[in-house]
Each structure stands twice: as C-alpha cells, then as structure tokens.
Amino acid sequence: MVPCYIGLGSNLGRSQELLESAMAALAAVDGIESVRCSPLYRSRPQGPSDQPDYLNAVAELVTTLKPHGLLKELQAIESAHGRVRDGQIWGPRTLDLDLLLYGDHVIDTPDLVVPHPRMADRDFVLRPLLDLAPGVVIPGRGSVGALLAGASSHIRTGIEH
Numbered sequence: 001m002v003p004c005y006i007g008l009g010s011n012l013g014r015s016q017e018l019l020e021s022a023m024a025a026l027a028a029v030d031g032i033e034s035v036r037c038s039p040l041y042r043s044r045p046q047g048p049s050d051q052p053d054y055l056n057a058v059a060e061l062v063t064t065l066k067p068h069g070l071l072k073e074l075q076a077i078e079s080a081h082g083r084v085r086d087g088q089i090w091g092p093r094t095l096d097l098d099l100l101l102y103g104d105h106v107i108d109t110p111d112l113v114v115p116h117p118r119m120a121d122r123d124f125v126l127r128p129l130l131d132l133a134p135g136v137v138i139p140g141r142g143s144v145g146a147l148l149a150g151a152s153s154h155i156r157t158g159i160e161h
Helices: 015-027 067-080 123-132 144-150
Strands: 002-010 032-037 040-043 054-063 096-102 107-109 112-114 155-159
Touching: 002 015, 002 123, 015 032, 015 054, 015 067, 040 123, 054 123, 067 096, 067 112, 096 112, 096 123, 123 144, 123 155
Parallel strands: none
Antiparallel strands: 002 054, 002 096, 032 054, 040 054, 040 155, 107 112
8 A cells, every 4th residue: 555645636617526527537447545635725836927826735645556546546546526628737627636756755756747747836735735644854955844935925815725
C-alpha cells in the first residue's frame, strides 16, 4: 500500500458537486483505500484570466495500484466528469486530477512526472496538502510548510463543504 496525494480542480459547471463526485469515484476504484479530502479553496486561474475561478482540493489515498495504473484511473474519472483534453494548457475544465505524490517515489516518464513538477510553487496545491499532511516532504523540494511560505498566491478563499 502506497500513500498518494491527488490534486483536484474544477472551474466549469457545478464545481463543488464535480469535486465531491470525483472523490466518491476515487473511493470506488479497486485498489484505492482510505480516501479523505482537504477543505476546498477558491483560487484564481493559472492561465488565461478570462475564465472562472477554480475550486481546488487535495485528496489523500492509499493504493495498491502502480503509478501508471493510478494515472489511468484518474484520467478515466476526469473523462467521466466531462473533461475534454483539447491540448489547451491551463484552460477551463470540468475536472482536473493531478497525481501530486506517489509515496516518496520520483517518476520521470513521458506521460507521468512525480512529484508533480509545478506543485511546489502553487499555494492552491500546497495549502490543502498541508491541511491533510503537515509533515509531508516533497522529494527533492522540501517540506510542504516551507514551500508554502514561498509559493505565489492564487487562493482567494477557503470554502466550507
């Protein structure tokens, strides 16, 4: 069993419902256990500013799935929630699921990089990750708390759910 952290984001449709549905879908995947979610945060978009704010969270789970198998499940959940991969980077989307950390593994393949390459600079990833796992260390980068202190600010508000 490997502990993993998944970044969740949505800025199209009923974002809170989509994130809640994605959490339920994660919990239903064979090989995934012990799913819990951080509070939700509203954040400014990373890309084009003419899109709605995002709702973001981080899920903590334990899995027997291998990294690429987990990635395949994440992409299937995105597709089931209306995610369209049109090649646009940082554009609006119904659901975005990013594999942030897979235990303490470092993975660098053409279709998967873990730790997520931009997570250490994003408060909308680090803040909810800190809520779930204050002691977690991002391999090669440092502790979540220290990284959050230096991250650019995109979070607008926390959301009760």
